[in-house]
Amino acid sequence: MKRNRYCILVVALLVAISAALSGCTTYTNFKETFLTVEDEESDVVKIGVFEPLSGKDKEYGELEKRGIELAHELYPEVLGKKVELVFADNQSDVDVAATVARELVDKKVSVVLGSYGSTLSLAGGEYFAKAKIPAIAVTSTNPLVTGSNEYYFRACFVESFQGIALAKYAVEEMGVSKAAIFKDVDDDYAAAVSQTFSDKFAALTQDENSIAKIIEYQTKTKDFSKQLNEVKASGAEVILMAGKTTDAIEIMKQAKEAGTTAVFLGTNDWETDKFLEKGGENVEGAVFATFFDSESNLTEITDVFLKAYREKYGKDATPESNVALGFDAYLLAINAITNAGTSQDGEAIQTKLKSTREFPGAAGKITFDENGDPIKSVVIKTITNGKFVHTYTVEPTWQ
Structure with missing residues (x-):
């Protein structure tokens, strides 16, 4: 008797599955119908x-x-x-x-x-x-x-977005028309930022010669006096610093000693207490792009x-x-x-x-956007009296 009941249950189950499969022609549909219910009902x-x-x-x-x-x-x-x-x-x-x-x-x-x-x-x-x-x-x-x-x-x-924002800020807010670039020749990040900055700066100034000087260097370089003299002679009013923070601090230090008046521009990598501590007075007045500002109601x-x-x-x-x-x-x-x-x-x-x-x-x-990258505002900050101070917010009007 027990065996008969067992057989009846098995047959009933097979009939039920067969009936269900008549409306679920693939295993995927069958799985979605029967096997994922427990996952969907998870709390x-x-x-x-x-x-x-x-x-x-x-x-x-x-x-x-x-x-x-x-x-x-x-x-x-x-x-x-x-x-x-x-x-x-x-x-x-x-x-x-x-x-x-x-x-x-x-x-x-x-x-x-x-x-x-x-x-x-x-x-x-x-x-x-x-x-x-x-x-x-x-x-x-x-x-x-x-x-x-x-x-x-x-x-x-993305990193290249900062180059666009910095170019817009330099031309539209600072009113400059000549720029120079210090670029770490072995750094892909530096290459991306410097390229977008250069392209946008030239487009906004409508002058293909507005990037007055591009200096490529290697991180082992210790003396930048020759390069800084070339930049000074070029008439550049701002200098994009595309490279490691340690190099940026050293170049700004030597620029200060040489009496360079051009404003240095950088990326969000500068927004650290360590950068302020190591840079000291040499990084005063530097401007950089970053993601967020706690004083701005975005x-x-x-x-x-x-x-x-x-x-x-x-x-x-x-x-x-x-x-x-x-x-x-x-x-x-x-x-x-x-x-x-x-x-x-x-x-x-x-x-x-x-x-x-x-x-x-x-x-x-x-x-x-189509790549999954956000189109969003970019915050510009200036180092003033040893602190990061919000200066401007660049809206993505270039899109």
């Missing part, structure tokens, strides 16, 4: 935090993590479900980054945030793309991170972010750009999942990220 949405939480880049990874965690505290749910942050320490190492990226895929995270360091993001990107899991870099500025991967986006603008979310940050870290605390961008990366992920209406369909989430327009973040409004 937790997993977001991966792919950062160097140890190793040489730990300091920067921790800053991005701080912004992500702050946003998570304010917005701990999506689609009515609790958001769980799944941490993956890539240890500032490319090989480890590949390993922990695969682990995040295995843990079925819906979106990945990070990593600090473009090489680390590139190491994990191929695994995220293969699994169709969208990723949002926080401060990785190398164009290859997004350009070679349709599933990678970023919260910061969007309504800026105030939300600053209030939460100061409640947690002290009323006089000033958040770094990395923290604000980490905050924004989390918000972008939550927004895309909400608009997709699912945390399980990576393609749907990716599609919603691609269609992001004028999204208000702590560090400005974000609109993604």
